[in-house]
Amino acid sequence: MRGGASVTTLICEDLARSDPCQELVRGIGPNFVVALLMDGPQLRSRWPARYGTVLADDPGSSVLTVTSLGPIQRSNETGAFPPANQIALFQDDTRKMAEIQIPIYAQAMCLILQSTKLYERTLDGRTDDGSPGHGG
Numbered sequence: 001m002r003g004g005a006s007v008t009t010l011i012c013e014d015l016a017r018s019d020p021c022q023e024l025v026r027g028i029g030p031n032f033v034v035a036l037l038m039d040g041p042q043l044r045s046r047w048p049a050r051y052g053t054v055l056a057d058d059p060g061s062s063v064l065t066v067t068s069l070g071p072i073q074r075s076n077e078t079g080a081f082p083p084a085n086q087i088a089l090f091q092d093d094t095r096k097m098a099e100i101q102i103p104i105y106a107q108a109m110c111l112i113l114q115s116t117k118l119y120e121r122t123l124d125g126r127t128d129d130g131s132p133g134h135g136g
Contacts, residue, residue: 005115006030012037015065016051029059031115037067040075041084044097052091062092064113069102 008030014021015035025033033055035048042048042065052063066088076083087109088100102109121127 004117005032007032007034009033010035012039015048022054025055025061026059030061032113033061033063035063035065037065038071039065039067040081041072041086042067042089043084043086043099044089049089049091049097052089053095056091056093056095060093062090065089069107 006028008025008028010021010025010033012035015037033052035052037048039048040046048065052065055061055063069085069087072085072087075081085101085104086099087102088111089097090100091097100109100111119127
């Protein structure tokens with residue numbers, strides 16, 4: 001990642017544990033959190049989305065949960081749920097979520113992320129760099 005960005009990783013159930021992992025992540029306040037999971041498909045309706053939303057809301061991180069294809073295939077073989085191939089789920093503080101699906105016969109996927117600088121203002125008009133804002 002480029003300068004100005006802070007990145008942290010979580011392993012599997014550390015995403016769901018509020019203590020001590022979430023407290024440390026909030027202390028760091030990373031721009032980007034990658035959670036490596038041994039889980040089924042990464043769907044909006046499953047637990048990784050719910051716990052990722054907590055980090056997207058506070059401290060406002062972008063969150064990428066990723067799992068490998070093996071556990072997804074095993075989940076699909078049970079027949080308990082409709083087959084799914086979503087290996088990743090991306091969400092940020094705008095409440096947008098994107099399920100990232102791997103093609104059925106693919107063995108790997110290359111995911112390219114691009115950061116975009118966003119300037120925000122405080123209620124009194126200061127910008128991210130501390131300079132006074134312009135009215136209007």
